[in-house]
Amino acid sequence: MSPDSLMPKNCNIPCIKARCSSCSLRELCLPVGLDEQEVRALDHLVNQRHKIRRGEHLHRAGLSFHSLHVVRSGFFKTYVLQEDGREQVTGFHMPGEVLGLDAISADTHTCNAVALEDSEVCEIPFAKLEGIGRTIPSLMHHFHKIMSREIVRDRGMLMLGGMKAGERLVAFLLNLSHRFAKRGYSPLDFNLRMTREEIGSYLGLKLETISRALSRLQEDGLINVDNKRIRLNDIDHLRRQYGSSSYE
Amino acid sequence: MSPDSLMPKNCNIPCIKARCSSCSLRELCLPVGLDEQEVRALDHLVNQRHKIRRGEHLHRAGLSFHSLHVVRSGFFKTYVLQEDGREQVTGFHMPGEVLGLDAISADTHTCNAVALEDSEVCEIPFAKLEGIGRTIPSLMHHFHKIMSREIVRDRGMLMLGGMKAGERLVAFLLNLSHRFAKRGYSPLDFNLRMTREEIGSYLGLKLETISRALSRLQEDGLINVDNKRIRLNDIDHLRRQYGSSSYE
DNA sequence: GCTCTAGTTTGATTTAAATCAAAACAAGAT
DNA sequence: ATCTTGTTTTGATTTAAATCAAACTAGAGC
Missing domain, CATH: 1.10.10.10 (Winged helix-like DNA-binding domain superfamily/Winged helix DNA-binding domain)
Incomplete structure (x- = not known):
């Protein structure tokens, strides 16, 4: 179905909530223990939180891509404009779901994302994610599952x-x-x-x-x-x- | 559009063809120089080649997932069977394209893949890919682009x-x-x-x-x-x- | 309160695609 | 070659959804 949260279903570590200085560590917590250093790495990964008001855009097609965004609260729709001006909706996105996975392909956003109600997102700089993923294999693997789930979701629509x-x-x-x-x-x-x-x-x-x-x-x-x-x-x-x- | 080959468009290294003992190194060659050790790592990654005759299945929905497959030659279709028995085609796949990306999500294949003509594929054990990707960041990044392109492709169908x-x-x-x-x-x-x-x-x-x-x-x-x-x-x-x- | 707008419901009609049906065709097996 | 069998084309008809149109509703702003 959907990329859902970055949080694995069986997030069984006594999640590092206490130390969560950044907004979406809960989503990023992994089904394996993390040592002190790894927690600090994660802390640096997700460090920006943005408010997007109803009707405002998170990103637009054609803009260059740097960060994924995890929906913290609110509701988004993604869409593309066809040359005839028609708007084609490509998805709806709720808290915990990841926006921007399509943009990795060409370092460019392929769709517009607009908030359908006042919302909050966490920004995950993609280069950082790849960097930290190198030192925390289970994080990288979890990310691969999220991307794959997105493929399954779209396939389901087909x-x-x-x-x-x-x-x-x-x-x-x-x-x-x-x-x-x-x-x-x-x-x-x-x-x-x-x-x-x-x-x-x-x-x-x-x-x-x-x-x-x-x-x-x-x-x-x-x-x-x-x-x-x-x-x-x-x-x-x-x-x-x-x-x-x-x-x- | 499509996951295409694992070969980046601007594959500008004098591709290691000479040393390619394994079948799909050409697809895996990266837009950056690889040292001796990295080439050997890649060599171990893609080591199995399979012939699939017309009408034979590469994998079936529900089976557990271990490897991605790159189409070397031939032509595949992927499909799912709905409970009413109807067959829903989810894609067609030609040489250079990657099969199995949907299965990463749940370690289980979500569709059937059948050869529409006599074909050959290279097997890429996914665990190995993740392992080697850790030591060759550009390989990992390239893989992420391939997954993302698959999302864009499916989105295009929508x-x-x-x-x-x-x-x-x-x-x-x-x-x-x-x-x-x-x-x-x-x-x-x-x-x-x-x-x-x-x-x-x-x-x-x-x-x-x-x-x-x-x-x-x-x-x-x-x-x-x-x-x-x-x-x-x-x-x-x-x-x-x-x-x-x-x-x- | 009222007005204005965007969104929704419902109806009548048209149109595109599904369905039903049959014939034509191609490729493989004998 | 001929007989299958599976695939494709084409036609006639039905059906589901689009389109056109109008009325209704909810909510935002005055």
């Missing part, structure tokens, strides 16, 4: 190819649900931060189609829709009926 | 979301053309190794739609179709008319 509108939308909702759950929020009751049009762009559908599909799911009693608030009434039914969908 | 059948198909053909060109083959005249059905699965369309779209392009004089052989008659027109398309 698999919506054969599905119809309602199925795609359910897949999308289940995906959000899953990601919220992993962050400790309710998987059954959440707020969409994006518009119908943005969802449509992401799923390759028009906004009216999204609206109709939501209404249909509500008629069927599977979900409740109150503007941007979504309640999943029968998540098992959703999962069964719409199969693979949850694409993790 | 962007076909808003396009119609003909446009998607042209984007697909231009993409193949581009990749063939980079490998020294004609970008204007090539053979599709996959069926219309596989193209359709990849693009989220039915095989009849692919067939009709090809016929349409031929009627318009833009391409020539002779079964699997494709000739692009007016690649500039194709690029202009179908825009972004070439999604590199």
Whole structure:
């Protein structure tokens, strides 16, 4: 599914929280013990924290790339502008997820990232990450898993190819649900931060189609829709009926 | 667009070809000088070469992951089976491209890879790659670019979301053309190794739609179709008319 | 409170692609 | 060569989604 946090699922060291001077050490803590020196190295890795207000951009396509960003709080969307001016949404990103992985390829950002609500990010200078990764192999390995997960996530979107509108939308909702759950929020009751049009762009559908599909799911009693608030009434039914969908 | 070879575009060292005992050192050669010891390290990295006959699998979804594979010759498709039995094609892979990047995420292959013609691959044990990467930073960095390029590639496919059948198909053909060109083959005249059905699965369309779209392009004089052989008659027109398309 | 705007819902109609169906074709096996 | 079998093309029809259009809603600012 998603790059998620830099924190491995089984982060089993008594995480160095106490000494965390920098903002996202929690995400970076590794499933292995770190010695004093390594902790200091990590401390230097993630040293800048930025506030991005709703509507502001974290980066824009074409700008040169230096740092990855971990979402600390808030919500982002990434998108590209096609030559005809249409905006194509390429992803939505919530706390713990990493932005900028696409830019490593050519040292240039390939998409725009904008905050959908007031947000905070941590900056991770990529050169530093590669440097420190050399001395902390498990950190490097963990980073590779994050990149790979991003590939799996995008691949999952491709698999919506054969599905119809309602199925795609359910897949999308289940995906959000899953990601919220992993962050400790309710998987059954959440707020969409994006518009119908943005969802449509992401799923390759028009906004009216999204609206109709939501209404249909509500008629069927599977979900409740109150503007941007979504309640999943029968998540098992959703999962069964719409199969693979949850694409993790 | 695609993970392409492990060889950076500007592979400017008088590549160690002479000493290449292993099969894909050429791909691994780096844009920096390597000392004697480093060359020996690389030599150990890529030491196995496998022949995969048409129809045989390189790996299957669910199997545990140990090695990446670089396509040496031939042509592969990757796909997943959905619970309803439908096959969803996730990619086509030509010489120089890397297979298995998705599997790093969970140490498990997430897709099946099958040879569409008799092929050869080089095996790169991933643990070894990470180990050697630690001592050759530029190798590690190059690997990160390859992973990132894979993300960009998949992202590019997502962007076909808003396009119609003909446009998607042209984007697909231009993409193949581009990749063939980079490998020294004609970008204007090539053979599709996959069926219309596989193209359709990849693009989220039915095989009849692919067939009709090809016929349409031929009627318009833009391409020539002779079964699997494709000739692009007016690649500039194709690029202009179908825009972004070439999604590199 | 009201107004204005951006976003959403719903309906009527059109259009692109899926589906159903059959014929034509190519390649491999015998 | 002929018989398969799998693939491709083309046509007729249906269907899902896009498009066009209008009404409705929520929220921001006055």
